[in-house]
Amino acid sequence: MDLYCVMGNPIEHSRSPWIHARFAELTGQTLDYGRRLVPLDGFAAAVAAFRADPAGTARGCNITVPFKFDAAAAAQHVSERAALAQAVNLLAFREDGVHGDNTDGIGLVNDILLNAGVTLQGRDVLLIGAGGAAAGVLGPLLDAGARRVVVANRTLAKAVSLVQRHAALALRHHAEIEAQQLDTVNGTFDVVVNGTASSLAGGAVPVAASVLKPGALAIDMMYGPAAAGFMTWAKEHGAVPRDGLGMLLEQAAEAFEIWRGVRPPSAQVLAELRALIAR
Numbered sequence: 382m383d384l385y386c387v388m389g390n391p392i393e394h395s396r397s398p399w400i401h402a403r404f405a406e407l408t409g410q411t412l413d414y415g416r417r418l419v420p421l422d423g424f425a426a427a428v429a430a431f432r433a434d435p436a437g438t439a440r441g442c443n444i445t446v447p448f449k450f451d452a453a454a455a456a457q458h459v460s461e462r463a464a465l466a467q468a469v470n471l472l473a474f475r476e477d478g479v480h481g482d483n484t485d486g487i488g489l490v491n492d493i494l495l496n497a498g499v500t501l502q503g504r505d506v507l508l509i510g511a512g513g514a515a516a517g518v519l520g521p522l523l524d525a526g527a528r529r530v531v532v533a534n535r536t537l538a539k540a541v542s543l544v545q546r547h548a549a550l551a552l553r554h555h556a557e558i559e560a561q562q563l564d565t566v567n568g569t570f571d572v573v574v575n576g577t578a579s580s581l582a583g584g585a586v587p588v589a590a591s592v593l594k595p596g597a598l599a600i601d602m603m604y605g606p607a608a609a610g611f612m613t614w615a616k617e618h619g620a621v622p623r624d625g626l627g628m629l630l631e632q633a634a635e636a637f638e639i640w641r642g643v644r645p646p647s648a649q650v651l652a653e654l655r656a657l658i659a660r
Contacts, residue, residue, distance in 0.1 A: 382437035385414040385640065388427055389445035392418045394605060396626075396654065397443055397633060403653065404637045404645035412641075413437060424451040432474060441473040441640050443633070446578055449483075449513025456481025465520050465546060468513040471636045482639060485514060486521030488632025489574065489600070494525070496627040496651065499598050502526035504571040507592055509563070511539040514602050515576030519547050519558075522574075529557040533566045533588065563587055569594045573620070575601045575611050586611055590618040601625055605658070626658075627651055 387397040393416070401414040413436070419427040432439045444452040452469035453459065457478035463469050469481035493499050506527045508515055511534035522530055530551075534540035540560035551558040561567070566588050577587060593599065599615035601608040604626040612622035634647035 383412045384437040387443040466516040468516040483517040484632040484635035485517030491631040492627035507570040510576035586614045
């Protein structure tokens with residue numbers, strides 16, 4: 382049996398096992414996909430244990446908070462987008478070693494374009510956070526045609542580092558990118574993406590409502606109860622709220638195609654999952 386899993390801490394909330402099981406069912410693939418709770422200081426050991434699992438052959442795993450930088454360090458080969466992000470959310474175990482990729486950004490972009498029906502071409506985007514989740518989406522936002530992207534983070538140096546890594550890409554797209562301090566963000570934005578763990582921790586929205594243009598799309602990368610606070614804030618201030626469920630589905634579809642060579646029907650599964658959660 383081909384084995385896959387999602388690794389993180391916390392992990393019990395993850396819908397990834399259901400998603401990949403449904404993808405497998407709809408595409409005629411045979412695999413087993415589970416959750417693995419990883420101790421905060423035990424990522425490398427967890428990967429080794431998974432690869433040694435006697436239940437089958439470990440083929441790959443998804444990585445969620447807070448291990449995306451650990452996963453980048455564990456990979457022997459990384460994709461161009463993962464190298465730019467210096468963060469990995471997908472590992473594939475192949476004959477020539479451990480391959481790392483980052484499907485977060487394309488997942489977010491596809492959800493915005495295909496599921497939310499919002500264009501990014503010529504838009505101003507605020508990306509809140511500079512951790513593993515945020516790092517994975519900056520490049521694809523630029524590739525999608527954003528006019529300006531501001532990366533706002535509590536520790537300004539991390540935002541500056543992320544922006545500097547993407548400077549050449551921004552130049553190629555004739556886009557503006559800038560790092561700002563989280564509590565002093567200036568400007569208004571068409572799209573606001575919360576890539577921090579503040580929602581997961583039940584914290585307050587980390588920016589002022591003045592960043593929202595009227596009717597802005599405001600996305601929290603989290604979903605379920607963790608995203609409720611941000612979505613309520615967005616709605617109360619005239620923005621269109623969106624959780625990270627669509628991003629989760631789209632990044633999972635990208636991962637599934639990398640692993641299995643077949644593209645699953647992500648829009649269908651997203652509709653099914655939303656209906657399941659609403660019950």
